[in-house]
Amino acid sequence: MKKLLVVLLSVLCVLSLAGCSGGSGNGDAGSGDGGTVVKIGGSGPLSGPAAQYGIAVKTGAEIAVEEINALGGLQFELNVLDDEHDGEKAANCYAQLTDWGMDVSMLCVTTGPSLAVADMYQEDGVFAMTPSGSAPDIIAKGDHIFRMCFADPEQGVAAADYIAAKGLGTKVFVFTKSDDEYSTGVAASFKEEAAAKGLEVVGEYLFTSDNATDFPAAQAQEAGAEVVFLPLYYEDDTRIIKACQDLGYNPVFFGVDGFDGALEQEGVDVAMFEGVYYLTPFAYSAPDEATQSFTAKFNEKVGYNPNQFAADGYDVVYAIYNALTAGGATADMAKEELNVIMMEQFKTLSYSGLTGENMTWDASGAVVKAPLVFRIENGALVAAD
């Protein structure tokens, strides 16, 4: 009797296992024909230290999908998974999205994970456009891997050009986070362009995420820097600006798009950011109707103002939508067919969204748009001329 029980139990186990794998097998088969909606997949850090970027992109993309679905034409379904800013997890996310039946992808929010999975998208013939993965290596991984944001080197060049053209100062000090490819990428191109434009980089302070608490602002002051260039994210920017001001040292601070979000920090006096310049393709305070409507919807969803990442996520979904409708795509097409349409459309597509007017894409998958410099005046962003 007991023996029988054991045999029965083991048979049950095997059956349930078979059931599991059978189920997922069906899901896999379903991905081929697409179904009635276009499934947009992607991954980003929704938990951990980089979570705000993932959440911003996800929320921005959700708003775009809701708007598009309300139009009644092509219907979208969005699935952004949590990759914890880790390449290994991003690969798992990619596999889950494939099982889910992804048709088109937003790749990943951050650079490292994007690099880890871009060639999987390339191999499997899925169109992917990263909203904010800014390393040039990402789009080099394949011919249907695209990008919505600026590349890191472009930002460094644009910053150096602006500083030189507007005469903000000739002596520049750079703070670089050496374990962050975003920071090192921007800093490297900045230093190169600065030398070419006759700016003098009087010093550079390298730090890592392990010692990002104590900044030797005196080094910059003693070097006589008139401009402090900050190719960093806003948490570090805030600490560095604070450290400088505590010394009574007030150079011109120049940030890049990672500075976005500094004004929304809790418990930080925004007065300290007065006069800071930074590069960003998007400012929520811009008066145009599209930005205002997006800002209102974003605020309603999460209770704070959107940053550049949110706008990137929004724009990626719309760019994909525009390309699909222009190419006459239907929801029942397979991902490979959609990819062919997208690659064809993006050769000629011109899209105006939140992060730029008349954006086009070159053959490498890089976006062509003009970087904008903003200045903080009276706690608000003002376009600097």
Add this chain to the structure above:
Amino acid sequence: MKKIEETLKKLFSNQYRQRTVSYLIVVLAYVIIETAIRTGNISNTIKSLLIPTCSYIVAALALNLLVGYLGDLCLGQAGFMAVGAFFGVVAAAFFAKYISSNVLVLILAIVVGGVLSGACGALIGIPVLKLQGDYLAIVTLAFCQIIKTLLLNLYVGIDSRGLHFSFITDNTNMDPDGVLVIKGAIGANVTKKLSSFTAGVLLILFALFVIYNLINSRHGRAIQACRDNRIAASSVGIPVNKYKLLAFVVSAILTGMAGTLYGLGFSSLKASKFDFNLSILILVYVVLGGLGNMTGTIVSTTLLLVIPEALRAFNDYRMIIYSIVLIAVMLISNNATIMFYLKRCKEYCRKLFPKRRTE
């Protein structure tokens, strides 16, 4: 027939049962999963987990040798894995220029990764293992940090003239045909993903073979004697430091091999992945599986890697549920009542096969 029966009896005797079960579980899992892959009955989610799982299992087994048998706490597993991963990737890119067989390149890369990691193990083991107490844990932790920082600033390129190394800034000065394999903070760029599930399972079997043969040998008994009572061991003439170093280096070699397998399973690799948290994660696998219990380590590693992926349906609550599961498992595995029932289950299973026991 009699011979087969005798072999079986020997394999399941007290001396050999543990290792037989370990090997059997690995081989069985391999056969089941490989059949599923061949027949197309497997989801992409599971497929993508296979290679990392194999790597983590090998790293956890190697750590279990240290924690379970040597009795020393090592928090540098991530560092050894990083050495194996990055230099394995470089070695693979280098050998791929001269050798066309992927399998051979993978084997050579794994050997290089293992040897370099073992060398690092010896380098820090020689001064540190002479110390007693928790110093090893702290020093290996520091080692892990150092390796991470070094790799973040390392540039390695390959061109027709060979390998080029540079540090902090990219001064590799390669020929135009050169390719940067490691690019500082961006990490390693894997040109060809060579790792396969089969290679992973073979590496697990190799690790099991090495560990079981080591701990059941004269050296292994000496290692355990050092763990149980260092003074008593040295009083009977066992060179404690030598045996500690032996275990430490073997563990480092296996971890390096696991790192190479891991590195060649992804198309890009960041040094910041190999931080302190990864070491702790591997330690959790070992503790959960049971100190000195290799089968337990294999099972717990697999479970703890699969659970977070299986919980994706819970969205925002995923990590909370994962932590709760972790706490629950830790409590249950230490609960006397539940262990009592488990023991009864075991006895019951033995009664099912009375022949083998009575013969």
